[in-house]
Amino acid sequence: MAAGANAREVLERIRTVRQIRQFRPDPVPQEAVNDLLEIARWTGSSRNTQPWHFIVISDKETLRQISRLRPPITWVADAPLAIAIVLDGARPTSEAYDEGRVSERLLIAAQVLGLGGGVAWFGDASHETEAKRILGIPTERTARSMVAIGYPISARDPRPNPARGGRKPLSEIVSYERFGASKR
Numbered sequence: 001m002a003a004g005a006n007a008r009e010v011l012e013r014i015r016t017v018r019q020i021r022q023f024r025p026d027p028v029p030q031e032a033v034n035d036l037l038e039i040a041r042w043t044g045s046s047r048n049t050q051p052w053h054f055i056v057i058s059d060k061e062t063l064r065q066i067s068r069l070r071p072p073i074t075w076v077a078d079a080p081l082a083i084a085i086v087l088d089g090a091r092p093t094s095e096a097y098d099e100g101r102v103s104e105r106l107l108i109a110a111q112v113l114g115l116g117g118g119v120a121w122f123g124d125a126s127h128e129t130e131a132k133r134i135l136g137i138p139t140e141r142t143a144r145s146m147v148a149i150g151y152p153i154s155a156r157d158p159r160p161n162p163a164r165g166g167r168k169p170l171s172e173i174v175s176y177e178r179f180g181a182s183k184r
Contacts (some may be wrong), residue, residue: 018114021075023150026080039109043102046094055084065134069127073120079148087142106147116152
């Protein structure tokens with residue numbers, strides 16, 4: 001594991017990973033795609049079930065169709081690549097946890113590779129059904145999200161109503177020993 005100054009650099013890289021929604025049109029090199037897929041494959045999962053299958057999407061028409069599922073994900077159309085996360089559908093609670101883990105790993109790995117990534121949530125059950133139709137995913141599988149990847153233009157949120165930035169102070173979100181108890 002990284003130690004000393006190197007550990008600080010790694011922690012800072014992880015801390016500064018941001019959701020990217022604006023990409024250059026340049027294709028993602030196949031070597032980077034392979035690296036991302038290896039990171040995804042080696043992500044831990046509940047009881048090591050590895051309940052996933054990944055669909056690499058670079059076809060612009062497919063990305064455009066997915067981007068039209070709902071207004072908050074229209075930015076997906078401009079991504080050069082996306083990796084859809086397809087889950088077995090057998091254990092919804094643990095698979096939701098696993099989906100979060102693999103999504104975050106892909107975002108971190110993308111940044112390390114000089115890329116950026118953004119998670120696009122398909123939406124409600126009807127949106128998921130349509131995404132599964134577009135991507136040819138069997139109905140018994142779960143498919144809620146994809147990670148769009150490319151060379152970032154900006155970390156600014158281009159959507160009409162972006163969330164405000166910044167973070168709450170630790171004093172508002174951390175307790176010690178019991179909820180609401182401050183550090184002594």
